[in-house]
Amino acid sequence: MNLWNDWLALILSDLEQSQRERFEDPSTGTMQAWVTKIDAALEKMLFPVMLAEGEKVTPRKVGALLGQTYAYYGWIIDCMRKPNSALAARFQKGVEDFLEDDYEADFAAEITTMADQGYVFALVKFQHVLKRALSLVVERPFMEAAEFFEGFTGAVLRRSRDASIWTDKFSTASAYYVLRRQWEFIESFRNVSDLHIFLQHKLGRGAAGDLDRTRSLAKRLRLRLAPRGRPSKKWAKVPK
Numbered sequence: 001m002n003l004w005n006d007w008l009a010l011i012l013s014d015l016e017q018s019q020r021e022r023f024e025d026p027s028t029g030t031m032q033a034w035v036t037k038i039d040a041a042l043e044k045m046l047f048p049v050m051l052a053e054g055e056k057v058t059p060r061k062v063g064a065l066l067g068q069t070y071a072y073y074g075w076i077i078d079c080m081r082k083p084n085s086a087l088a089a090r091f092q093k094g095v096e097d098f099l100e101d102d103y104e105a106d107f108a109a110e111i112t113t114m115a116d117q118g119y120v121f122a123l124v125k126f127q128h129v130l131k132r133a134l135s136l137v138v139e140r141p142f143m144e145a146a147e148f149f150e151g152f153t154g155a156v157l158r159r160s161r162d163a164s165i166w167t168d169k170f171s172t173a174s175a176y177y178v179l180r181r182q183w184e185f186i187e188s189f190r191n192v193s194d195l196h197i198f199l200q201h202k203l204g205r206g207a208a209g210d211l212d213r214t215r216s217l218a219k220r221l222r223l224r225l226a227p228r229g230r231p232s233k234k235w236a237k238v239p240k
Contacts, residue, residue: 007140008057011133015065018129034221035183038176045173046072049155059137059144063151066133070152071159073123175217178202191229192218 044050049064051057137148178199179186189195192215199208208214218225 007136008059008062011062011066011129011136012051012057014129014132015069018126019069032183032187034223035180037221038180038183042173042176042180059140059148060151062133063148063153064155065151066130067152067155068159069126070130071156073119073126075159075162077119077123172217174203174207175199179221186223189223189225190232191226193229193231195223195225197231 047068049061049068051061051065055061137145140148186195186198189198192211195218196208196211196214199214202208215227218227
């Protein structure tokens with residue numbers, strides 16, 4: 001990697017160390033290629049600023065990398081706490097699905113609180129990295145520091161102005177979150193019709209779209225599902 005100088009290398013090293021568990025997978029099964037593809041797509045969506053192999057590292061790029069990470073934690077905590085947001089509703093739906101017949105409002109609230117605390121802990125952990133980085137930046141020549149802060153504030157502003165999370169219409173991201181969370185169960189599906197019913201159950205009939213949309217999604221992820229065939233699953237009652 002062609003680094004500008006040591007202070008940028010130090011910041012990048014600290015950032016990498018703090019983000020290693022960002023997509024930690026709790027499952028015990030062998031990760032499938034399509035799940036890895038979802039992880040990469042979500043990573044690109046949530047953290048669009050990336051450092052290409054061989055790319056020259058500049059203060060602006062390092063500032064943007066730190067800025068998007070800072071913005072992500074602040075943004076997702078705000079979304080989780082905002083009443084009636086699409087993200088909060090999606091999370092609550094996931095809790096209900098996880099608890100199934102054992103669902104109780106108080107227990108569900110405890111899980112939500114634990115998730116919130118987890119994000120807050122991750123933010124605090126990252127803030128240590130950010131504080132160290134800023135202490136290095138302010139010691140640099142003015143123009144280098146200015147370039148760093150331009151990248152940092154640009155990434156923060158882009159995230160703060162993103163209103164897409166407040167909408168609950170169909171998006172590839174919504175489907176990806178659902179598929180990623182229950183990928184081991186999806187591995188038992190035989191055809192696209194199974195997947196379509198599953199997405200209707202999780203996202204709603206309107207949000208999931210028609211069968212062709214599901215077929216296109218399965219093709220994009222290269223899921224090993226027959227493109228046609230009768231549904232083999234009778235576990236879900238599709239909402240009207």
